[in-house]
Amino acid sequence: MFVLGLTGSLGMGKSTTARFFAEEGVPVHDADAVVHGLYDGEAAAAIEAAFPGTTTAGKVDREKLATRVLGDSGALTRLEEIVHPLVQEAERRLLAEAEARGEKVAVLDIPLLFETGGEERVDAVVVVSAPADVQRSRALERPGMTADKLDAILAKQMPDEEKRRRADFVVDTSRGFAAARAEVRAILDAVATMPKRRR
Numbered sequence: 001m002f003v004l005g006l007t008g009s010l011g012m013g014k015s016t017t018a019r020f021f022a023e024e025g026v027p028v029h030d031a032d033a034v035v036h037g038l039y040d041g042e043a044a045a046a047i048e049a050a051f052p053g054t055t056t057a058g059k060v061d062r063e064k065l066a067t068r069v070l071g072d073s074g075a076l077t078r079l080e081e082i083v084h085p086l087v088q089e090a091e092r093r094l095l096a097e098a099e100a101r102g103e104k105v106a107v108l109d110i111p112l113l114f115e116t117g118g119e120e121r122v123d124a125v126v127v128v129s130a131p132a133d134v135q136r137s138r139a140l141e142r143p144g145m146t147a148d149k150l151d152a153i154l155a156k157q158m159p160d161e162e163k164r165r166r167a168d169f170v171v172d173t174s175r176g177f178a179a180a181r182a183e184v185r186a187i188l189d190a191v192a193t194m195p196k197r198r199r
Contacts, residue, residue: 001098002105002191003121003198007113008128009157010150011139013173013180017128018109020184028107029094034087039065046082051075063144070152084116105191114158114166123196126187127167129160130174 006021006028008014015030022028039047039060047065048055054065069075091108098106107126110118119125130138139150164170169190171183 001095001103002194002196003095003123004105004107004187004191005113005118005122005125006107006109006128007111007118007125007163009135009160009163010111010153011135011137011142012128012130012160013138013171014109014111014128016177017126017171017173017180017184018107020181021107021188023181024184024188026105026107026188027094027098027103028109029091030109031087031091032109032111034090035083038083038086043083043086047079050078050082070149105188112157114163115156119166121198123198124168124191124194125166126169126171127160127163128171128173129164130172132160134174135160 004021006014006018008017018028018030038044039062041059044055044058044060047060051065051068054061054068065079069079095106095108108118108122110116113119113122113125136150139145140147169183169187171180171187173180
């Protein structure tokens with residue numbers, strides 16, 4: 001089975017691109033969705049123990065947690081040490097189940113793929129991108145997003161130009177849904193004959 005890593009900075013259209021892969025029948029592991037699920041259950045107690053006052057009724061209050069860890073690299077590392085192993089376990093389960101079903105391709109949707117060394121776990125990397133002005137206007141439309149918050153998030157992420165340079169495939173989402181969907185199909189055609197390179 002060929003494993004594609006899907007990544008892209010905030011506001012680039014990564015979730016939409018992941019949906020296009022899913023619509024083509026490809027199993028997609030959405031790391032962000034797994035984290036949201038963990039915050040609502042399995043990881044909540046450990047996060048409360050590490051960051052008292054960040055949960056309500058057994059669920060992580062994302063705003064309170066973000067306030068505690070944003071801009072504090074030590075706190076962020078502690079949070080990652082709780083969450084990352086659980087996310088990777090969910091990822092292993094999805095891949096094992098997809099392999100058992102005989103799937104040809106699976107997608108790992110990982111926002112910080114390059115930043116966390118995730119490219120070593122995949123056979124090729126798809127970077128979702130758009131011009132900076134498009135990215136910024138999309139991101140600022142999100143609820144609760146401010147220019148300062150956006151800048152803080154982007155400062156933690158590898159620059160888009162570097163991601164594009166390291167990508168095997170780039171999906172440009174600034175040209176509309178039909179074009180992005182066509183790029184997804186072209187990628188699936190291409191990987192059918194590509195060698196695997198996972199370590």
